[in-house]
Amino acid sequence: MSTFIKGTLLLVIAAFVGEIVEFITNMVLARELGEKGLGMYMSILPTVFLIVLLASFEMPVSISKFIAEKDKRIHRSMLSHVLKWTIIMTSVLLVLVSIIIPFVPVFDNYHPMFRWLVLILIPIISFTSIARGYFMGRSQMGKIATANFLRKIVQLLLLVYLYNLFDFELEAAVLVAFCTLIGSDLVVFLYLFYVFMIQYQYLKNQPTKRLHGKVVMKNLMQVSVPTTALRVFNAFTSALEPFLITTALMYAGVGKELATEQFGMVAGIAMVIGTFPAFIAHSFMMMLIPTISKAAADRDTAQLQKLLKQVMMITLGYGVPAVVICYFFAEPLTTIFFHSPDAARYVQLLWPCFLFRFFIFPLQAYLIGLGLMKEAFIHGVWSTIVAFAIIYFLGSKSSFGMDGVIIGINAEAILLMLLHYVVVCKRIGVSYFMNPAKQAKA
Template sequence: MNKFFKGTLLLAVAAFAGECIEFLVNMVLARELGERGLGMYMSILPTIFLIVLLASFELPISISKFIAEKDKKYHYSMLNHVIKLTVIFTAILLPLAIIIIPFISVFDQYHPYLRWAVIAFIPIVSFSSITRGFFMGKQQMGKIATYNFMRKLIQLILLVFLYQIFQFDTQTAVLIAFCTFIGSEIVVFFYLLHMFILQFQHVKREPIERMSGGTVWRSLMAVSIPTTALRVFHALTHAVEPFLIKAALLQAGVSGIVATEHFGMLAGIAMTVGFFPAFIAHSFLIMLIPTVSEAYAEKNTDKLQSLLQQVCIITFLYGIPAVIFFYFFAEPITLNFFHSSDAAIYLQMLWPFFLLHYFIIPMQAFLIGLGLMKEAFYHFVWSTIVSFSVMYVLGSMHSFQMDGIIIGMNAGAVLLFLMHYLTICKKIGVSVLLSPVRFR
C-alpha cells in the first residue's frame, strides 16, 4: 500500500471515529436545544465559520501545497516568514473584529457573549493554520487525524458534562454549544503547537537556503487569495442560505417559527446523516492537495490520471451503498437518533446532493493541486446562482415549499459536479470515461 492510501486510510479511520462522535454531538444538541434552538444554532454557524475562515486565510492549503512542491531546504525560511506574516495579519484582523463584530445584526437574537467568544477564537485559528498546513504538506497525517478526532471528542465531553450538570435557557444553551466547540479547538491547538515546535527544531538542523519574504508571500498568496475567495463565497452563501430558505417559505405562507424548525431539520438532521460518509471524501481532500501538487510539479500525468481513477472508483464503492441505505432507512434513522421522523423525507430527497458531494469534495482538492483555484471559484459561483434561483422560485410556491428548496439544492450539486469533473479531465488529459486522450 503506497503512502497516499496509507495516509488516506489513517485519516479515514480517525475521521470515521470523529464522525461517530459528531453524530453524538448533534444528537445531544437536537435533544438539549430543541427544534427552535437547533435552528438558531445551525442558522448562525455559517456566519461564525465565515469569520473563522477569514482568520485562517486558507493558510493550511497554501502552506501544504508550498511544502509539497518545494525542496525541504526552503522550509525553514518559509516557516519563519509565515509566522511573521501571521503575527502581522492577526494584529490587524483582531482590532477590526472587535470594532465590526458587535455591530453585525445576525448576532442580535443570540447571547451577547457569543460575539466576544468568536473574537477570542480568531488568534487561535490563525496560528493553528500554520501547524495544520505544515503537517499536511509533510504528509504526517497521524497528527492531523489526532487533531480532528480529539477536537470532536473533547467537544462531546464538554457538552454532555455541562448539559447534564446545569440547566440553561435557549439563548444560553446555544452559547454553551459554541463555547464547547471553541474550547475543544483551543485544547487540540496546544497539542499541534507542541508537535510543531519539535518539528521546527528538526527543520532548523537541516541544510537551509534562504528565500525572500516577497517570494514566500507571492507563493502563498497565489494559492490563498483565490482559495480564500472560494471559501469566503462558500461561507457567505451558507450564511445567506438559512435566510433565503426562510424568506422563500414565508413567501409560500409558512410562519417564521415553522420555517426555522424546517431549516433546523434540514441542516441539523438530514445534513448530519447524509454527510456522515463524507469523512472519506474529506480524508481524500487532505491527502490529495499535497499529493496532486507534487505530481503536477513533477509533470507526472500518469500518476494524476491514476489518482483520479482510483478516487472515483472508491467513491462509487462507498457512495452508492450509503445513499441507498439512507433512502430506505431514513425514517428509522431520524426517529431513533434524533426523535424526528419529519426530517426523513428531506434525507430521502437529497440523495443526489449527498452522492455528488462525495465526488465534489476530492475534486476540489484536485483543482487546487492543479493550480485551478480560479476555475473552482467560478464553478461554485455559477452553481450557487442556479441553485439559489431554483430554491427561491420553487420554494416560494405554495405547492412546492421545502420540496422546491431541495430541488434547487440537487440542481446546484449536479452543475457543480459536472463543471469540476470536466475541467479536471481536460487538464490531465483523460476522457469523461477516464481513459487517456490520444492527441494526433
Template sequence: MAIYYKSVFFLAASAFLGEGIEFLVNMILARELGTHGLGLYMSILPTIFLIVLLSSFELPVSISKFIAEREERYHRNILYHAITITIIFTSILFLLATVIIPFIPIFKTYHPYVKWFVMMLIPVISFTSVARGYFMGKQQMGKIAVSNFLRKVVQLAGLFILFRFLAFDSERALLIAIGTLIGSEIVVFLYLIYMFIIQFQQIKRQPFSNLNRKAVRKNLMAVSIPTTGMRLFSAFTNAVQPFVIKAALVHSGMTEKLATEQFGMLMGVAMSIGFFPAFIAHSLLVVLIPAVSKAHSERDYPTLQKMLQQVMKLTLLYGVAAVTIFYFYAPELTSLFFKSETPAIFLQLLWPFFLFHFFIMPMQAFMIGLDMIKEAFIHIIWSTVISFGLILWLGSQAEWGMNGVIIGMNTGSVLLAMMHYLTICKKIGFSILMKGTKWEKDLPSHLKN
C-alpha cells in the same frame, strides 16, 4: 503512492470515529436545544465558519502545496515567512473584528458572550493553520487525524458533562453549545502548536537554504488569496443560505417559527446524517492537495490520471452504498433525533445532493493542486446562482415549499460536480470514460511506466 494510501487511511479512520462522535453531538444538541434552539444553532454556524475561514486565510492549503513542491532544505525559510504573514494578518483581522462583530445583526439574537467567544477564534485558527499546513505538506497526516478526532471528543465531553449535571434555560443552553465548539478549537490549537514547536526545533538543526522573501510571499499569496476568495464566497453563501431558505418558506405560507423548525430539521438532522460518510471525501481532499501539487509540478500526468480514476471509483463505491442506506432507512435514522417523519422525507429527497457532494470535495483538491482555483471559483459561482434561484423560485411556492428548496440544493450539487470533473479531465488529458490520452507521448520515458 504508498504514503498517499497510508495518509488516506489514517485520516479516514480518525474521521470515521470523529463523525460517529459528531453524530452523538448532534443528538445531544437536538434533545437539549429543541427544534427551535437547534434551528438557531444551525443558523449561526455558517457565520462562525465564515470567521474561521477568514482567520485561516487558507494557509493550510497554500503552505501544504508549497511545502510539497519544494525540497526539504527550503522548509525552514518557508515557515519563517508564513509565520510572519500570519502575525501581520491576524493582528489586522482581530482589530477589524473588534470593531465590526459587535454590530453584526445576527449576534443580537444570541447571548452577548457569543460574539466574544467567536472573536477568540481568530488568533487560535490563524496560528493553528500554519502548523496544519506544514503537517499536510509533509504528509504527516497522523497529527492531522489526531487533532480532528480530539476536536470532536472535547466537544462531546463538554456537552455531556455540562448538560448532564447542570440545568440551563434556552438562551444559556445555546451559549453552552457554541462555547463547547469554540473550546474544542482551543484544545486543537494547543495540541498542534505543541507538535509544531517540536518539529520546528528539529528543522532548525538541519541544513537549510533561503528563498527570496518576495518570491515566498508571492507563492503563498498566489494560492491563499484566490482560494480564500473561493472559500469566502462559499462561506458567505452558506451564511446567507439559512435566511434565503427561511425567507422562501415564509413566502410560501409558513410561519417564521415553523420555517425555523423545518430548517433546523433539514440542517441539524437530515444534513447531519447525510454528511456522515463525507469523512472519506474530506480525508481525500486533505491528502490530495499536496499529492496532486507534487505530481503536477513534475508533470507526472499518468500519476494524476491514476489518482483521479482511483478517487472516482472509491467515491462511487461508498457514495452509492451510503445514499442507498439513507434512502431506505431514513425513518429509523432520523428517529434518533426527533420523533417526526419530516426529517426522514428530507433525507430521502436529498440523496443526489449528498452523492455528488462526495465527488465535489476530492475534485476541488485536484482543482487546487492543478492551479485551477479560478476555474473552481467560477464553477461555484454558477452552481450557487442557479441553486439559490431555484430555492427562491420553487421554495416560495405553496405547492412546493421545502421540496422546492431541496430541488434547488440537489441541482447545485450535481451541476458543480459535473463542471469540476469535465474541467479536470481536460486539464490532465483524461477522457470522460477514464482512459489516459494525450499527455503520455509528451512525457520523459521514466514517467511513462
C-alpha cells in the same frame, strides 16, 4: 503500500471514529436544543465560520502545497516568514472584527456574549492553520487525524458534562454549544502548535537555504487568495442561505417559527445523516492536495490519471451504498437517533446532494493541486447562483415550499460536481469515461 494509501487509510479510520463522535454530538444538540434551538445554532454557524475563514486565510492549503512541491532546505525560511505574517494579520483582523462585530445584525437574536466569543477563535485558528498546512505537506497525517479526533471528542465531552450539570434556557443553551466548540478548537491548537514547534526547532539543525519573503508571499498568495476568495464566497452564501430559505418559506405561507424548525431538520438532521460518509471524501482531499501538487510539479500525467480513476471508483463504491441505506432507512435513522421522524422525508429527497458531494471533495483537491483555483471559484459562483434562484422561486411557492428548497440544494451539488469533473478531465488528458485522451496537457 504507498504513502498516499497509508495516509488516506489513517485519515479515514480516524475520521470514521470522529464522525461517530460528531453524530452523537448532533444527537445531544438535537435533544437539548430542540428543533428551534438547533435551527438557531445551525443558522449562526455559517456567519461564525466566515469570520474564522478570514483568520485561516486558507493557509493549510497553500502551505501544504508549498511544502510538497519545494526543496526541504527552504521549509524553515518559509515557515519563519509565515509566522511573522500571521502575527501581523491576526492582530489587524482582531482590531477590525472588534470594530465591525457590534453592528452585525445576525447576532441580535443571540446571547450578548455570543459575538465577542467569536474573537477568541481568530488567533486560535490562525496559528493552528500553519501547523495543519505543514503536517499536510509533509504527509504526517497521524497528527492531523489526532487533531481532528480531539476536536470532536472534546466538544462532545464538554456538551454532555455541561448539559447534565446545569439546566439552561434556550438562549443560554445555544451559547453553551458554541462555547464547547471554542473549547475543542483551543485543545487542538495547543496540541498541533506544540508538535509543530518541536519540528520547527528540529529544522534549525538541518541544512537550510534562505528564501526572500516576497518569493514566499508570491507562492502562497497564488493559492491562498483564490482559495480564500472561494471559501469566503461559500461561507458568505452559507451564512445567507438560512435567511434566504426561511424568507422563501414565509412567502410560501409558512410561519417564521415553523420555517426555522424545517431548516433545522434539513441542516441539523438530514444533512448530518446523509453526509456522514463524507469523512472519506474529506480524507481523500487532504491527502490529494500535496500528492497532486507534487505530481503536477513533476509533470507526472500518468500518476494524475491513475489517481483520478482510483478516487472516483472508490467514491462510487462507498457513495452509492451509503445513499441507498440513507434512503430506505431514513425514518428509523431520524427517529432512533434524533427523535424527529418528520425529517425522514428530507433525507430521502436530498439523496442527489449527498451522492454528488462525495465527489466534489476529491475533485476540488485536483483543482487546487493543478493550480486551477480560478476555475473552482467560477464553478462555485455559478452553482450557487443557480441554487439560490431555484430556492427562492420554488421555495416561495406554496405548492413547493421546502420541496422547492431541496430541489435547489440538489441542483447546486450536481452542477458543481459536473463542472469540476469536466475541467479536471480536460486538464489531465482523460475522457469523461476515464479513457486516456490522445494528448494530455502538461
